[in-house]
Amino acid sequence: MTPxxxxxxxxxxxxxxxxxxxxxxxxxxxxxxxxxxxxLNSANLVLVAFGRYHGGQDGQIFALVVMGVAAAEVVVxxxxxxxxxxxxxxxxxxxxxxxxx
Amino acid sequence: xxxxxxxxxxxGALASALAVIVQRNPFIxxxxxxxxxxxxxxxxxxxxxxxxxxxxxxxYAGAIMVMFLFVIAYIxxxxxxxxxxxRGWQIGAACAAAGAILVxxxxxxxxxxxxxxxxxxxxxxxxxxxxxxxxxxxxGAFEIVSLLLLVAAIAAVVLGAGARPxxxxxxxxxxxxRAARQLAAQREPGA
Numbered sequence: 606m607t608p609x610x611x612x613x614x615x616x617x618x619x620x621x622x623x624x625x626x627x628x629x630x631x632x633x634x635x636x637x638x639x640x641x642x643x644x645l646n647s648a649n650l651v652l653v654a655f656g657r658y659h660g661g662q663d664g665q666i667f668a669l670v671v672m673g674v675a676a677a678e679v680v681v682x683x684x685x686x687x688x689x690x691x692x693x694x695x696x697x698x699x700x701x702x703x704x705x706x
Numbered sequence: 707x708x709x710x711x712x713x714x715x716x717x718g719a720l721a722s723a724l725a726v727i728v729q730r731n732p733f734i735x736x737x738x739x740x741x742x743x744x745x746x747x748x749x750x751x752x753x754x755x756x757x758x759x760x761x762x763x764x765x766y767a768g769a770i771m772v773m774f775l776f777v778i779a780y781i782x783x784x785x786x787x788x789x790x791x792x793r794g795w796q797i798g799a800a801c802a803a804a805g806a807i808l809v810x811x812x813x814x815x816x817x818x819x820x821x822x823x824x825x826x827x828x829x830x831x832x833x834x835x836x837x838x839x840x841x842x843x844x845x846g847a848f849e850i851v852s853l854l855l856l857v858a859a860i861a862a863v864v865l866g867a868g869a870r871p872x873x874x875x876x877x878x879x880x881x882x883x884r885a886a887r888q889l890a891a892q893r894e895p896g897a
Contacts, residue, residue, distance in 0.1 A: 607708040609822060611815045613749065616716045618811040620723050620742075622804035627727030629800040630792055635732040635778060639739050642770075643723050646746055649758075657753040660824030662835050665758050666844050669836070672765050673851035677858035679770050683777045684865035690781050691866075 613654035620647035632698050634689075638682045645675045712752055719745035730786060736774045743767050755831040 620643055627640030649668040656664020689696060718741060725738035743766045750759035829835065840848050 608712040608752075610820050611818070612712065612716075613753070614815045614820075615812055616719060616749070618808055618815075619720055622808045623720070623723040623727060625807070626800050626804045629804075630797055631727060632792075633732060633786060635774075635781070636727070636735050639726050639732070639735050639774070642739060642766075643726060643742065646743065646766075649762075650746060650749060653750055653753050653755045653758055657755065657826070657830075658820065658824065660826045660830075662831060662839055663844075665755050665831055665836055666839050666847070668755075668758050669761060669840075670844075670847050670851055672761060673855060676765065676770055677854050679773060680855075680858040680862045681865070683773060684862040686777060687780065688865045690784065696781065696784055 610654050610658040613650060617647040617650040617654070620644075620650070634682070634686050634696055634698055634701075637698060638679060638686075641682075642675065642679070645671060645678075708752060711748065715745045715748035715752070718742075719749070732778050732786065733775070736771060736778060739774075740767055740771050743771070753831075754826065757831055757833045757836045 624640045624643030624647065627643065628637050631637055631640065649671050652664040652668045652671070654664075656662060656668075686696065689701070694701065722738045722741035722745060726735045726742065729735045729738060743762060747759040747762045750756075750762060
């Protein structure tokens with residue numbers, strides 16, 4: 606008896622919603638980035654689960670590419686946070702609103 | 707057996723995900739995300755995706771999280787937003803919207819008729835197969851990701867080292883706060 610693909614999809618959906626709530630509710634840019642990681646990881650879980658379900662390995666390739674993209678995203682995000690810190694800006698996503706239309 | 711491991715890993719993944727968004731201290735959030743990544747690696751192993759599980763631990767837990775922890779340590783207590791409380795209706799609305807998505811997905815999965823997975827050989831997801839696919843059919847994606855990482859590394863250097871702190875214009879709001887404090891200090895020299 607092994608859990609079928611639907612169980613993995615449910616775990617992934619729950620993780621995605623938790624990450625989504627984190628991105629919306631939290632104001633510290635660091636925690637927003639961490640929540641984004643949660644969402645990316647839940648997408649990875651779906652890719653791997655469907656890859657296993659269909660018996661192909663292409664989903665795993667996609668998951669690995671997503672990991673690379675996540676690494677690039679984190680590098681840029683953390684670079685922005687460090688730059689903000691060096692400019693002594695407030696690290697608060699509600700205060701960083703100069704580009705608001 | 708598999709179901710037991712699945713239940714444990716899923717519970718760990720969800721609990722640590724909740725901890726990430728609930729904890730006030732970003733450091734503890736990052737540690738919780740580490741637990742989440744380990745639980746996900748367990749799930750990948752259950753799905754016979756050995757190489758992805760290993761890459762998850764090495765790339766995420768080894769490289770990305772170390773970068774996070776370095777930045778959190780560099781920023782220190784300023785990483786915590788003071789008085790980080792949304793209004794109640796904002797949290798309620800976010801949770802309601804997210805819950806609606808969750809219910810929708812659960813309903814769709816329940817009706818989708820996804821049942822048993824395909825039978826695969828024992829070496830499914832081995833580094834040999836993944837590497838072969840990466841260097842044949844998906845070689846374009848492979849190269850583009852390497853280029854993307856290079857550009858991101860350059861961007862991090864530019865962002866992190868570009869401006870000298872002493873010549874940078876201070877954030878307007880904080881400049882105002884500082885000016886008000888100076889004014890108050892001038893009025894009351896004793897304070």
